[in-house]
Amino acid sequence: MKYLVIGCSSAGIHAMEAIRQKDATGEITCLTKEQDLPYGRPLISYWLEGKIREEKMSLRPQEFFDRLGIRLCTGVEAVRLDLANRSVLTATGQSFTYDRLFLGCGGKPIVPPIEGLKAVPHFFFHTLADVKKIKLLVTPEDKVLIIGGGLIGLKAAESLTSLNARVTVVDLAPHLLSSIMGAGAAYMVQEAICAQGVEVKLNNSVAAVRMIGPRELAVTLKDGVQLMVNHLVVAVGVAPNLDLVQGTALSHRRGLLVDQHMQTNISGVYAGGDMVEFREMLSGQQKVVGIVLNAAMQGRVAGYNMAGFPLAFDGSMVCNSLNLFATNIVTMGESTAAGENKEILVSRPAPGVYRELVFRDGRLCGATLINDAERAGILRHLIYKQVEVDEVKEGLLAKTPQLLEIPFARWDEYYRDLTA
Template sequence: MHARYLIIGSSHAGREALAAIRMADPQGRLVMLSRERHRPYSPTILPYVVSGRSDPRKVGLGSVAWFAENRAELVLDAQVVAVDADARAVRLADGGCWTYDKLLLATGAEPVVPPVEGLEGVRYHVLRTLDDALAIRARAATARRAVVLGAGLVGMHAAETLAGAGLDVTVVEMRPHVLAEYFDPRASTLIRETFERHGTHMMMGRRVERAAGVETEACRLGLDDGTELEADLLLVAAGVRPALRMLADSGIATDKGILVDTRMRTARDGVWAAGDVAQAPGFPTGAPMVNGTLPEAVEQGRIAGMDMAGDDDLRPYLGGIPLNTYGFFGRHAVAVGAAAAPAGDGVEVVTDEGDGYCRIALKDNRLIGLAAIDRVMDAGILWRLIQRRVDLGPVRDRFLSHPLETARALMSRGWR
């Protein structure tokens, strides 16, 4: 079977590409392959499925009608196992084959399972798919003690959810701080302390060395400091990595992820990549980075789709900027850009804990990063101020004392 546009992956990058292709080419056959049996959904919703806040029947992001309106075909349960960029074809696990004119790899990421002795012999969970979420939810209903390996976004979300479900939760993180990829040590500490106040055990700077099964489904874990933990529910949330396995021998250049340029083109003609699987130029240096956040997947997906369809209005990617929003126990944190950049070497850091926490990092009077807890911030505006390298010199003091209002005024002036 042949498609003019073939998209592998059905989450944000794939969806956005699909919509962008249809803006420029209403006709060409457009097929999306998903390895899932469920209709498309966002991995970001999964912690909320675990907690019960989101109904798994209502998390779909692409209705039948939406695909019909876009004249796009969705093929579920289609596991791609190999890409042949010479023949412009992909092979499926069931032996099927699709040929294409233009291919988008939006296959996302898969959980990293750390090398822990005995782990393969015990029952553990990961959280990347809807089935994973449903399995954790089912297990949490009877489990009493949970251990979460990793204090990244997935681990922290899950820990809060499991604590909320009444479990005794321990988080083990080998780095000294939670959410270290987004927040500075002080912000991380504030977040960790909130978890501790809510009764979650936070074991920072520790490593699980051994795992062993005990009777029923529980397991016993041995940490590097000699601590022994027992868990009825073990969640491995030690990060994710781009899902690259299908690319062996494809000639598509990869590093940590699939290397792409500012139009999301890979090293092979007719193949694009976007979202968590891609390693695109980072901001501001252009050094390739995997920036696996939802807003980046949207941005990259749109650019890839526009380029695939030959849309003249395409503006090349300006470079990945880390950013995230994070809610925990009714509090809210936001981190945009190099929010944890240490002071010095031209970087100026201003921290304010007067009314909530706010840490602003400037370089040459330009914003390079901002982290805030319990402070209302327009993350999208801050993102744009960083990306446009807006000179804050004339409003510097106002920005430092009133970042929300000053950033709004700057952007309002820009679009009026």
């Protein structure tokens, strides 16, 4: 059996591990367009800050690929997919054939429609190569404008601040991190960010940009204000990378569509990770859940199925856990609270600590915890298992939640497999 894997990050690596676990002799080839050996993408901001060395970012070393008998081709971009002939063409004209194909092409930064953007130099914050470029070109006291106040934009702001750049963040939304939390929690994060000298401009965006000198850009904001900056970082979000899929018979909407076995509509072609949309288990809606754990689980399920061992993926749940400007942030489930029939309860148990719980039909469906991660595991489990918590809502909010607070009658739910 010939397996071909496109993409060597969380999804691709787990797919290959699962294949090799079940098929000791099949031929596995992996193509990745990045030059680097696979690394933890969430670590790129720490590399830029000098907190971690490149060797420590490795997801799997070369020795791993040698041991598993995987032919890894770095710096090789797949540019055309020929589904009829089961082959993939690369940018350098090489052709790779397969019996089973796994697509783990991830996401790619969204480029907003800003007048003049294409004509001026700008950075993304998505790959190790991106942050290496930033390290080379940004010097202390440089003025940097970051477009986008989401998770990636703020990770960029944090690392650029540590390089002594003067950072401004602009975001269209009325508050920061609007895709993962509500305004109350975001305000606390904003306070922490501004205390480190970052300027935040909300309800605003960049209308136009032009070059006015070497290393000097004139930026016009939507509200008419003009800014002079040395660098622009574009971080308005990540979209599924469907470049290879366009023009083929593979079905897609926002992301590539797959069944429970992570197989696409074409037999023998599987996919997982940030390029795929799947049923989000709480809302029941098709979503792209762009987190490492989701990519790894989907890759693993795909790998087993590719090797002939049927396994079903039962859905994703969004969880984020990160530190930003010395503030610990955990968000889980439907933490933005948008939507009907939801009850939102908030507590501030201590200075600098914030807990927001979102309930629907007597069950916890989302949580945002700022500097309050101690009992995150229990809350996550209550969300994941959809345990009825109507009787203990206040208890979950008012003090450190204890497992024993859950009424005995609900323990079956707590330990039940959600898909059973």
